[in-house]
Structure formats: C-alpha cells, structure tokens
Amino acid sequence: KSKSKPDFSNRGMSLEEDIAATNEYYRVANIAIIHKKPTPIQIVNVDYPKRSAAVIKEAYFKQASTTDFNGVYRGRYIDFEAKETKNKSSFPLSNIHQHQIDHMKDCHKHEGICFLIIKFSVHDETYLLPAHHFFPYWDDQFNGGRKSIPYNDIKARGVLLPFHYQARVDYAKVLDKLYF
Amino acid sequence: KSKSKPDFSNRGMSLEEDIAATNEYYRVANIAIIHKKPTPIQIVNVDYPKRSAAVIKEAYFKQASTTDFNGVYRGRYIDFEAKETKNKSSFPLSNIHQHQIDHMKDCHKHEGICFLIIKFSVHDETYLLPAHHFFPYWDDQFNGGRKSIPYNDIKARGVLLPFHYQARVDYAKVLDKLYF
Ligand SMILES: [Mg+2]
Ligand SMILES: [Mg+2]
Numbered sequence: 620k621s622k623s624k625p626d627f628s629n630r631g632m633s634l635e636e637d638i639a640a641t642n643e644y645y646r647v648a649n650i651a652i653i654h655k656k657p658t659p660i661q662i663v664n665v666d667y668p669k670r671s672a673a674v675i676k677e678a679y680f681k682q683a684s685t686t687d688f689n690g691v692y693r694g695r696y697i698d699f700e701a702k703e704t705k706n707k708s709s710f711p712l713s714n715i716h717q718h719q720i721d722h723m724k725d726c727h728k729h730e731g732i733c734f735l736i737i738k739f740s741v742h743d744e745t746y747l748l749p750a751h752h753f754f755p756y757w758d759d760q761f762n763g764g765r766k767s768i769p770y771n772d773i774k775a776r777g778v779l780l781p782f783h784y785q786a787r788v789d790y791a792k793v794l795d796k797l798y799f
Numbered sequence: 800k801s802k803s804k805p806d807f808s809n810r811g812m813s814l815e816e817d818i819a820a821t822n823e824y825y826r827v828a829n830i831a832i833i834h835k836k837p838t839p840i841q842i843v844n845v846d847y848p849k850r851s852a853a854v855i856k857e858a859y860f861k862q863a864s865t866t867d868f869n870g871v872y873r874g875r876y877i878d879f880e881a882k883e884t885k886n887k888s889s890f891p892l893s894n895i896h897q898h899q900i901d902h903m904k905d906c907h908k909h910e911g912i913c914f915l916i917i918k919f920s921v922h923d924e925t926y927l928l929p930a931h932h933f934f935p936y937w938d939d940q941f942n943g944g945r946k947s948i949p950y951n952d953i954k955a956r957g958v959l960l961p962f963h964y965q966a967r968v969d970y971a972k973v974l975d976k977l978y979f
Contacts (some may be wrong), residue, residue, distance in 0.1 A: 690906075693910065696871035729873065
C-alpha cells in the first residue's frame with residue numbers, strides 16, 4: 620500500500636458496500652436517488668404456514684436482464700454496473716455479460732447516463748468509465764480484439780473516483796463534469 | 800361490457816402483464832427502456848449441489864423499498880407504481896405503502912417523472928395519475944382526510960390511457976403531453 624494514500628482507505632469494504640453507503644448518503648443529503656436492483660429469483664415452491672410468513676422452499680438465481688444500479692440525478696436517468704477486479708494491468712471483459720451491455724446500449728440510445736464503476740483492488744483505485752468509451756472495447760473482442768481493457772486505457776479514458784468519508788465512491792461529482 | 804368498446808379489449812390480462820407487454824414493445828420499437836424491478840427476497844439458506852445450479856432452500860419475501868417500474872424515456876428518469884382495483888367508485892389508499900410514497904417523493908424532488916397507473920377493472924379503464932396530484936390525497940389521510948381517492952377525481956386529474964394492440968397501456972404518449 621502506497622504511503623501517500625490517506626488513512627481512511629476504503630480497503631476491506633467491498634465495492635458494492637461502498638456504493639451502497641454512497642447511495643444512502645446521496646439520498647439523505649438530497650443529492651441523488653440511486654438504488655441497487657434486487658437479484659432476480661425464479662421461485663418454484665412456496666410454503667404458506669398458518670400463523671407465519673410465507674417461506675420460499677425452492678428457488679433459483681436468474682440472470683439479471685439489466686445492470687445493478689439505476690436511479691435519478693438532476694432529472695437524468697442514471698444506469699451503471701460496478702465491478703471489482705484483482706487484476707493489476709487490465710480489466711477482463713468476462714466480468715460483464717452481454718445482456719448488461721445490451722441494456723446499457725439501450726439506455727444510452729435513450730439519453731440515459733450509463734457507465735461502469737471499475738475497482739482495481741490491487742491499486743486501491745476506482746474509476747468511472749463512461750459507457751460510450753467502454754462499448755468499442757466490448758465490440759472489438761468479437762472482431763479479433765483483446766478480451767480485456769488495459770489498466771492504462773481506463774486510467775486515460777475513465778475518471779478516478781475520489782474517496783470521501785460519506786461518499787466513498789463519489790461518482791455524482793464526476794457526473795457533473797462529464798454530463799452536465 | 801359496453802358495446803362501444805373495441806373487440807381487442809385487454810380484459811382478462813392483468814395490469815402487470817399489460818404493462819410488461821407495453822414495456823417490451825417500447826424497448827423493441829425504440830421508444831423507451833422501462834423494466835419491472837425483481838421482487839426483493841431475503842435469502843437464508845442455499846444449497847450448492849455438485850453438478851447443478853445453486854438451489855435456494857429457505858428465503859422470505861421482503862418489503863420493496865421502491866416502486867415496481869423504472870427506466871428512461873427521452874433522457875428523463877421514469878418511475879411508477881401500477882395498481883388494479885375492483886372498487887367501482889374509489890381507489891383505496893391502502894393499496895399503496897408509505898415507503899413507495901417516500902421513494903416517489905424522493906424521485907420527484909430530483910425531477911424524475913413519477914406517476915401511478917391505476918386500473919379500475921370494473922370500468923375496464925386505466926388512468927395515469929401524476930404523483931404530484933396523488934401526494935395531497937396520501938398526506939390528507941393522516942389529517943382526517945379520506946382513505947381513498949374518488950373515481951371521479953382520478954378521472955378529472957388523471958389521464959385515461961389508450962389501449963393499443965402493441966402498447967396495451969400506452970403511457971408514453973401521455974407522458975409526451977404531460978411532461979415534455
Ligand atoms: Mg453486478
Ligand atoms: Mg406493485
């Protein structure tokens with residue numbers, strides 16, 4: 620760990636937890652309303668006991684048809700996916716699924732603000748990568764291109780997200796600069 | 800059933816199914832991207848069999864902390880809840896939960912487009928009621944006001960949603976008039 624990093628590093632917290640904390644802060648501080656979507660579940664069998672809550676007895680995880688997070692910021696539609704990688708020098712595209720890209724392309728077409736939040740845990744750095752920078756990397760992999768995005772490209776095309784005590788992944792500030 | 804109604808009535812389909820079909824049409828026809836959020840589930844016990852998919856063995860339904868539908872239309876954030884009632888002369892407020900109102904008030908504050916879609920199954924009529932018309936009825940019930948919205952008020956303040964074969968609950972057209 621570099622000595623120049625501040626003491627209140629977000630190490631130890633998962634990216635999802637940091638974003639959840641940030642979203643809650645944004646809600647309470649009246650900055651934005653962003654929620655994580657529930658994991659979609661295929662329910663097969665439910666028990667209805669007489670005097671207590673229904674119990675799901677058999678269910679399966681389904682592929683999500685969208686990204687994980689969406690909501691509203693300054694009237695605009697916000698949509699993003701968050702991914703953490705232990706990889707040092709690139710972000711493997713296998714972390715993302717085709718249906719998530721399809722969804723982001725759809726939203727992008729309708730002028731939603733779409734992006735990825737990518738955390739390189741080894742560097743303890745988290746980047747916001749606008750979807751329109753990401754799409755070409757995704758599409759190129761099917762035309763003989765590489766199966767990952769170099770760390771240096773993300774550094775160059777993305778924006779490093781500042782860590783603040785309350786907004787651990789302070790993406791709203793970056794959206795101000797990029798989209799408004 | 801009134802004789803003036805067209806043959807391809809949506810009777811028999813649930814409001815949720817009609818909205819799902821509409822959303823799918825909007826997506827394919829490149830009109831809007833709106834999805835229903837998955838039902839939130841509290842997972843307690845999961846089995847990981849050796850050669851097959853993980854099976855959820857015990858789980859419970861959780862209260863949703865948001866509304867059912869959201870997405871993007873013409874760059875704006877869209878958020879709504881859909882409710883069907885068999886009541887003839889009013890919409891009982893007990894159909895809606897406080898946390899759904901809190902969420903809609905939050906989104907409304909951030910300039911999202913928020914509304915209810917209310918179907919009176921007896922009349923075979925479906926209305927879009929903008930959230931800012933709904934909020935006063937909600938708040939008044941705690942100050943001695945009535946616990947339901949009169950059908951006639953919804954008729955007066957809401958907009959009757961047209962039924963089309965592909966867009967069974969064609970709310971996008973109504974949003975054009977109300978919000979753009
Ligand atoms: Mg995810
Ligand atoms: Mg509902």
